[in-house]
Amino acid sequence: MSFSITLENVTKTLNSNKVVNNVSLQLGSGKIYGFRGSNGSGKSMLFRVISGLLVPDKGVINVNGDILHKDISFPESMGIVIENPDFIPHLTGKQNLKVLASIKKKAADADINHALEVVGLDKNDSRKYKKFSLGMKQRLAIGQAIMENPDLLILDEPTNALDEATIERIKTFLNEYKKRNKLILISSHDRYFLELISDEIYEVKEGRVTISGNID
Template sequence: MSEYVIETTKLTKRYGSQASVSEVDMHVKKGRIYGLLGRNGAGKTTTMKMLLRLTTPTSGKVRILGKDMQKNSENILPQIGSLIESPGFYPNLTATENLRIFAELRGIKNRRCIQEALALVGLPYRDKKLFSQYSLGMKQRLAIALAVMHNPDLLILDEPINGLDPIGIAEIRSFIRELCDIQGKTILISSHILSEIALLADDIGIIHNGVLLEEGSLAELEQKNHRYVHFEVSDSSKAAQIAAGVLHTNNFEICDHHNLKLLGANLPVGLLNRAFIQNGLEVSEAHLCVDTLEDYFKRVTGGEGLA
């Protein structure tokens, strides 16, 4: 049996001659959180819609829970909880009333699941506030409650922290992590907020212009991050010449007149510091730095970071 809960092969979606998603090979492992990273318009939502059969792929294959999605969607979909864009809640009903309607449509007999789902996302069960009176953050919480109400094995969440304040983001992050760690659910989550994915995900996929550029565990990606020593000196060009003589390498970057980056984590910082001072340079700062996930994203996509 495959170790992957989601596995795609050359998954592609075209609109005319334009490829929105191009030959994506994605691998989401059981019991882990997979973060799909990309700018707005990169293809994240289209990919998730194809996984859920909300839009038909132009070509390629999707296997979910070990089965071909095209042939077994009726059996697979009830085992998936999803949040894609905004669910169609009734504005004149309460949260509980809205979830009761969805439970009825799904044939869910155990109505206790509604109370449990609301409790999980911090919304009251017996509350007279209407959906139309909810803040954006509360609406997002209710959407997540809908996704988990039927206790699915797999969750597919598109930008689930949109509209939440910092406290709400931390709470939802903790909740999603608990769903994975304690309840054993597999979660595919998309976002353009790299800092949050770095705190949450076990595995990362970077999608750019519809192409999955890279995929791997967060630990593996962190190993690829550049490590460097940053020096702030009175003359960075002169410092670079001195460093080249001491280290016998040109593996450095002159940022501006006063700032120099020397790539590598095990550099003789003390020796370089003395050499700079002995040659008449003033050293204001020297410390080890590690690229962030944002820096890595920029490097992989060849452009700017995410908004």
């Protein structure tokens, strides 16, 4: 199934600052779109607006023909990592994913195990989340985003705190996931990672978005 998102002149102002500034974009499935920019450039805010977590002041966001915040509240079939998600401290990684999976009932036990395997976490690890390292927490965050096999995957700085081996695992997964006609949005400070993984890269500065170019 194809998935498309169109932004038309989208603006969001917070504390008199335009964190998303008149952005127009066309994003389609089967591609990985990279977004890069310095801290405070507006990458995370743009992802919050696209995901429905922030309501724009102006402009229209069309998701598969539905207008966000008019026809739908959030894009359907979405997996997302923005900052640190809240996990239950006294549960294991797998137990946390099972709790989340029980909400929509889209991910079976096998899906949870697969997500843990993708990010390099042991499904049988008995450690509680509160004992996790920063890298393990980041891997679990990515695991929860992919376990339901979403059509739209939004990853804000997914490589933070990850070692090189895990970054390679994630990169391999994303390339395979894209081939299944998924729409993937990634922000990163890591220019090399973005250039390796992205089909198109956008530069974000002061809430404005400009195309950087197609990546061969």
